[in-house]
Amino acid sequence: MTIDDDAVHDDDTADTAAERARRWRLVLGDPAAAELPALGGADLAMDGALAALYEASGSRKGGLGKSAPSVARWLGDIRKYFPSTVVQVMQHDAVERLNLYSLLTEPELIDSIEPDIDMVTTLIGLGRAIPESSKASARALVRKVVDEVERRIADRTRSAVGAALDRAARVHRPKLRDIDWNATIARNLHNYLPEQKTIVPERLVGHGRRAQVVGKDIVLAIDQSGSMASSVVYASIFGAVIATMRSVRTSLVVFDTEVVDLTDKLDDPVDVLFGTTLGGGTDINRAIAYCQGLISRPTDSIFVLISDLYEGGIREEMLKRVAHLRADGVQVVVLLALSDEGAPAFDREIAGDLAALGIPAFACTPDAFPDLLAVAISRGDIVGWADANELSRRGMSDEE
Numbered sequence: 001m002t003i004d005d006d007a008v009h010d011d012d013t014a015d016t017a018a019e020r021a022r023r024w025r026l027v028l029g030d031p032a033a034a035e036l037p038a039l040g041g042a043d044l045a046m047d048g049a050l051a052a053l054y055e056a057s058g059s060r061k062g063g064l065g066k067s068a069p070s071v072a073r074w075l076g077d078i079r080k081y082f083p084s085t086v087v088q089v090m091q092h093d094a095v096e097r098l099n100l101y102s103l104l105t106e107p108e109l110i111d112s113i114e115p116d117i118d119m120v121t122t123l124i125g126l127g128r129a130i131p132e133s134s135k136a137s138a139r140a141l142v143r144k145v146v147d148e149v150e151r152r153i154a155d156r157t158r159s160a161v162g163a164a165l166d167r168a169a170r171v172h173r174p175k176l177r178d179i180d181w182n183a184t185i186a187r188n189l190h191n192y193l194p195e196q197k198t199i200v201p202e203r204l205v206g207h208g209r210r211a212q213v214v215g216k217d218i219v220l221a222i223d224q225s226g227s228m229a230s231s232v233v234y235a236s237i238f239g240a241v242i243a244t245m246r247s248v249r250t251s252l253v254v255f256d257t258e259v260v261d262l263t264d265k266l267d268d269p270v271d272v273l274f275g276t277t278l279g280g281g282t283d284i285n286r287a288i289a290y291c292q293g294l295i296s297r298p299t300d301s302i303f304v305l306i307s308d309l310y311e312g313g314i315r316e317e318m319l320k321r322v323a324h325l326r327a328d329g330v331q332v333v334v335l336l337a338l339s340d341e342g343a344p345a346f347d348r349e350i351a352g353d354l355a356a357l358g359i360p361a362f363a364c365t366p367d368a369f370p371d372l373l374a375v376a377i378s379r380g381d382i383v384g385w386a387d388a389n390e391l392s393r394r395g396m397s398d399e400e
Helices: 005-028 042-054 068-081 084-098 117-129 132-168 181-187 226-242 269-274 284-292 315-327 348-356 369-377 382-388
Strands: 216-223 248-255 259-261 301-306 331-338 361-364
Touching: 005 042, 042 068, 042 084, 068 084, 084 117, 117 132, 117 226, 117 269, 132 226, 132 269, 132 369, 216 226, 216 284, 226 248, 226 269, 226 301, 226 331, 226 369, 248 284, 259 284, 284 301, 284 315, 301 369, 315 331, 315 348, 331 348, 331 369, 348 361, 369 382
Parallel strands: 216 248, 216 301, 301 331, 331 361
Antiparallel strands: 248 259
């Protein structure tokens, strides 16, 4: 039997054209029905799920309506026919485009949701609007996302922060039991005497007994305004991870026009998140004033302000407080966002005023945050580090 290469090529071309037509039909929906081949089977169900969301406000008569069962069926359909990444996008779009907060206020619907950061921020934003009957399911969804993020960042955070604390605790007149022999040998290799086959150390390197004392104080102050939602989630999880380290004293404060100290909830980041209230005004000055009262050892303290810097309080007073913190020896870090998306819109004038004080304001990804903390603990060059990691420019994309 012989194979006709031209026939095979023609079949391949026909298959490609048919697949292209099928995809366009799914993209364009009913308006393309007259021009493109009809859909059937699973494709018809996929088209229905897409139409219910993206054509509900257009010419199509479909839609999810207000019926909880119809939303539940739709959630089941999209999970059946689309990959997880697409499901997350469609869930987010359903809330935004169709105002489907019912999607998040019924236990049977929450149980159907593919958990991601966006869904967590939406749940946190709903807060007290979630019925009592749904709160257990809502917490379970948040718990799943928090646990996943914590697994991703915990080891790296403890490693980076722990190493920085080791370096910060290093001393040059250690007791015998505290000598770091590897570091001492490395520091004194230039004093090697070949004839004696030995090193004569000029300087001993060792560590203080940091395991028994608190080495550094870290204060996290998080803006609760709506644009900072993802940052609230990530900062809360990082705060909970850092709080497990005995040699660090961690405080976590969230603020809008009011200030809420959630330090006592740091043993469970889910409790922290449900203790926040996204949205509302912003009084950064008031938050910094509260945090100043938490700092008793300025030269051993790192103050991390996470905010878009839109100040509703007393602007000049806020800048004076930051200047005083820095003058007292506090390592001040200002993040416009702690998220994967970069910085939202932010107050450029205040960011410029902070830069004039020697405090850069930039966005930071969760993956880079452990290294940033390590630099801050070591009192390193944060500006140089941010520039080297191209983080100081992340916040500029909204106007450039």
